[in-house]
Each structure stands twice: as C-alpha cells, then as structure tokens.
Amino acid sequence: MAAHPAEVTAWTDRRRHWWLASVFMPMLPLAGITAWLSTGAEGWLWLTPVVLYGLVPLLDHLLGEDETNPPETLVPELETDPWYRWLAWLAVPAVWLTVTVAAWVAVEGGLGWVGWLGLALSAGWTSGAGINAGHELGHKKAPLEVWLARAALAPSCYGHFVVEHVRGHHRDVATPEDPASSRLGESYYRFMLREIPGAVRRAWQLERERLAAQGRGPWHFANHNLQAWALSVLFWTPLLYWLGPGLLPFLLLQAVFAYSLLSAANYVEHYGLKRQRRPDGRYERCTPRHSWNSNHVISNLLLYQLQRHSDHHAWPARRYQSLRHFDEAPQLPTGYYGMFLLAMVPPLWRRVMDPKVLAHAGGDLERINRG
Numbered sequence: 001m002a003a004h005p006a007e008v009t010a011w012t013d014r015r016r017h018w019w020l021a022s023v024f025m026p027m028l029p030l031a032g033i034t035a036w037l038s039t040g041a042e043g044w045l046w047l048t049p050v051v052l053y054g055l056v057p058l059l060d061h062l063l064g065e066d067e068t069n070p071p072e073t074l075v076p077e078l079e080t081d082p083w084y085r086w087l088a089w090l091a092v093p094a095v096w097l098t099v100t101v102a103a104w105v106a107v108e109g110g111l112g113w114v115g116w117l118g119l120a121l122s123a124g125w126t127s128g129a130g131i132n133a134g135h136e137l138g139h140k141k142a143p144l145e146v147w148l149a150r151a152a153l154a155p156s157c158y159g160h161f162v163v164e165h166v167r168g169h170h171r172d173v174a175t176p177e178d179p180a181s182s183r184l185g186e187s188y189y190r191f192m193l194r195e196i197p198g199a200v201r202r203a204w205q206l207e208r209e210r211l212a213a214q215g216r217g218p219w220h221f222a223n224h225n226l227q228a229w230a231l232s233v234l235f236w237t238p239l240l241y242w243l244g245p246g247l248l249p250f251l252l253l254q255a256v257f258a259y260s261l262l263s264a265a266n267y268v269e270h271y272g273l274k275r276q277r278r279p280d281g282r283y284e285r286c287t288p289r290h291s292w293n294s295n296h297v298i299s300n301l302l303l304y305q306l307q308r309h310s311d312h313h314a315w316p317a318r319r320y321q322s323l324r325h326f327d328e329a330p331q332l333p334t335g336y337y338g339m340f341l342l343a344m345v346p347p348l349w350r351r352v353m354d355p356k357v358l359a360h361a362g363g364d365l366e367r368i369n370r371g
Contacts, residue, residue, distance in 0.1 A: 011074060013078070016083070019084065019301065019321070021301040022087060022088075023090045023094055025129055026098055026129035026130065027097070028047065028051060028052075028122070029045075029047070029098055029101075029102055029122035029126055030101060032045050032047030032119075033101060033102070036105075036115070042115030043114075043118075045115045045118035045119045046118035049122065049125070057334060057337050060296040060337070060338060061334065061338075063297045063298060064296070065294075065295035067295050069324040070321075075318075078321055079318070079321075085319075088136050088320070089137075089145075091129065091132075091152060092133065092148050092151050095127065096154075098126045099123050099127060099254065100239065102119055103123070103243060103247055103250060103251065105119060106119055106250040107246060107250070108243070120257070123254040124253065124254040124258045125258075126254075128262065130152040130153060130154075130156060131262050132265075132303055133149070133152040134149040134150070134153040134162060135165065136319075138161070139166060139317065150162060154235040155232075156232075156254075156255045156258040157229070159225065159228020160203035160225045160228060160229070163207055163224050164180075164199045165180075168199075168206055169181075169266075173270060173286055173290065174273045174369060175274065175369070176370075176371055178270075180199060181270040182270060182271045183271075183272065183369050183370055184370050185350070187346040188343040188344065191263065192259075192260060195266060204218065204225060207224055236251060264343055265340075267343055270290070270292065271292065271353055272354070273292070273360070274290075288310035288314050288328055288329040289329060290310075291310040291330075292331070293309060293311075293326070293330065294307035294334070294335055294339075295325055296335035299335030299337055299338075300335070305320040307336055308325065310326055311324045311325075311326065333352060
C-alpha cells in the first residue's frame with residue numbers, strides 16, 4: 001500500500017545514526033584488547049564471541065523486529081545520501097586496523113593458548129565483518145566501491161567472493177546448481193565443505209569465461225580474482241615480515257573462521273528454498289519468497305541490514321538503508337547470530353527449520369531444494 005503524502009513528508013530514518021554500529025562492530029576486539037591490557041585477564045580477549053553469540057541474540061529477542069519500510073518516493077534520496085555510503089566505506093579501515101592490532105598482540109602479547117584462541121576467533125569475526133562489508137560494496141557499479149569490497153575481503157583471503165557472489169550466487173540462488181544455497185536436511189558442516197570449494201571453483205570459472213571472450217587467458221592480471229587475492233598478499237606480507245612467520249597460524253585460523261561465518265550466513269539465508277523451472281527450462285525470477293528474511297533490530301544494525309535478504313536478492317542493487325520487508329518472504333525465528341548458534345546443532349536446526357520449509361512450500365516437495 002502506498003504511503004500517505006503526509007507520512008512521506010514526516011518520515012525520517014530513525015536508525016540513521018544507529019547504523020554506526022555496523023562500523024564499530026568490527027572493532028569490538030579492540031575493546032577486549034583494551035580490557036586485557038588494563039586488567040591482565042586474558043578472558044577479556046573472548047569479549048567478541050561472548051557479545052555476538054550471547055548478548056546480541058538476547059537483545060534481538062528482547063527488542064524484537066521492525067517491519068517498517070522507507071516510503072518508495074524517498075528511496076532515491078535515501079540511496080544517494082553520502083552518510084550511508086561513508087558508513088559502508090569506513091568498515092574497510094576498521095577491519096584492517098583491528099586485524100593488524102590483533103595480530104600484533106597475538107605475537108607480542110605473551111598470551112597463553114586460551115587468550116590466543118579467543119583473540120584469533122575475535123579477529124575472525126572482524127574479517128567476517130569485512131566479508132559482510134564486501135558484500136554490500138561489491139554489488140555497486142562504482143569502481144571505487146568494487147575495489148573497497150576487495151580490500152574489505154583481503155584479511156580473510158576471500159576476495160573471489162565479489163565475482164562468485166554477484167555473478168554466480170545471484171544467478172543460481174535457490175537452485176540445486178548453487179553451492180551457496182543449502183538444501184533441506186543438509187547440516188551446516190556438510191554445507192560448508194561443499195560451499196567453500198564450490199565458491200572458489202565457480203569464481204575461477206566465471207573469470208575464465210569472461211577473459212576468454214576477450215581473447216585472454218585466466219592468468220591475466222585483468223582476472224578480478226587475481227586482483228583481489230593480490231590485495232590479500234599486500235595485507236598479509238607486511239604483517240608476516242614485521243611480526244615473523246610465527247604469525248601465520250593466527251592469520252590462517254582467523255581467515256578460516258571468517259569463512260565459516262560466511263558459510264553460516266549462506267546456510268541460513270536460503271535453506272531448503274527453491275525456484276521453479278519454467279517451461280523453457282530456465283528458472284523463474286528470484287523473488288522475496290526465495291530467501292529467508294529477518295527484521296530483528298540489533299542484528300540488522302550490526303550487519304548493514306544483511307538480514308533483509310529477501311529484498312536484497314530480488315533487487316540486488318538496493319543499498320542497505322533502503323531494503324524492505326515483504327509479508328510474503330519466509331521469516332526466520334530470530335536474528336542471524338542466534339541462527340548461527342542454532343545451525344551448529346543440526347538436530348535442533350532441523351526441528352526448528354524443516355517444518356518452516358515444508359510450510360512455506362505448502363507441503364510440495366518439488367518446491368523444496370533437496371539437492
């Protein structure tokens with residue numbers, strides 16, 4: 001239903017300044033490091049996992065959901081407002097700074113294994129936030145934003161995501177052909193082992209095909225994957241030179257944990273959902289019904305509204321501040337951080353989510369992605 005003209009005139013983004021949370025969230029490990037420096041207690045280095053796996057799901061439950069949408073007549077103005085763009089851009093230096101400081105503490109801090117592990121997982125959360133920022137920026141057409149997306153992905157060495165996600169996942173989403181769409185009955189762990197190598201293969205194949213059309217081989221530096229991976233070399237090499245090869249296990253662990261977070265998000269976002277084939281053999285257009293949606297306030301503020309994933313897949317060019325709720329989109333029972341916890345326990349996940357998939361498909365198994 002269209003908004004009343006008076007409502008449009010009066011509308012303001014109540015979350016305008018709260019979106020700063022998306023910038024500060026990647027820097028949460030710095031708060032844990034500061035507390036450790038003040039107290040000497042290594043338990044503070046676990047602050048990030050405790051907040052994101054404990055406090056955030058609790059706040060999502062207590063504060064609930066916000067289903068309001070911006071008036072469509074104001075969306076062009078909202079999308080061009082530089083405030084929101086700068087907030088997405090600022091995530092890149094936030095990620096680089098935080099992972100760098102965490103790497104320095106990991107090597108020079110004299111930590112025991114408990115503190116070291118907590119710091120590595122916290123740095124992985126930051127790199128995972130970088131993947132999320134890369135997701136937001138990688139969909140944009142401006143070359144600066146595409147390069148910022150690659151930079152955001154550099155600490156995790158997952159720069160091929162820009163190619164794979166935009167040109168692969170969005171094409172194949174909610175079909176058995178998509179390695180980044182989870183299937184009914186598939187555990188998070190099995191999905192991760194299928195999705196991560198599948199993403200690398202698809203990204204490489206997409207660039208191979210694009211460059212072949214230009215008469216170039218896949219190892220040409222015009223390969224967008226090679227460009228992105230070069231940024232990872234640019235990030236990792238000075239750190240290893242500065243802090244020594246003993247840093248390598250830390251960098252590898254935080255990157256692997258970041259991969260697991262991306263897989264958790266992909267697992268949650270499309271579990272069991274399937275687009276139907278048309279008579280011409282092609283799949284129907286992706287609509288809000290083909291992605292799980294969540295309007296939980298806190299998680300959305302921390303993730304550039306990634307949880308309004310239904311609108312994102314139906315209209316990928318929309319910026320995070322403009323994403324909408326649709327009543328026909330299937331709804332998750334809580335925010336992403338709570339869903340990540342649920343996904344780690346496959347029997348509980350299936351008890352909660354399998355009935356929702358069946359209900360959304362109207363009991364029709366042909367409308368369910370079963371592989």
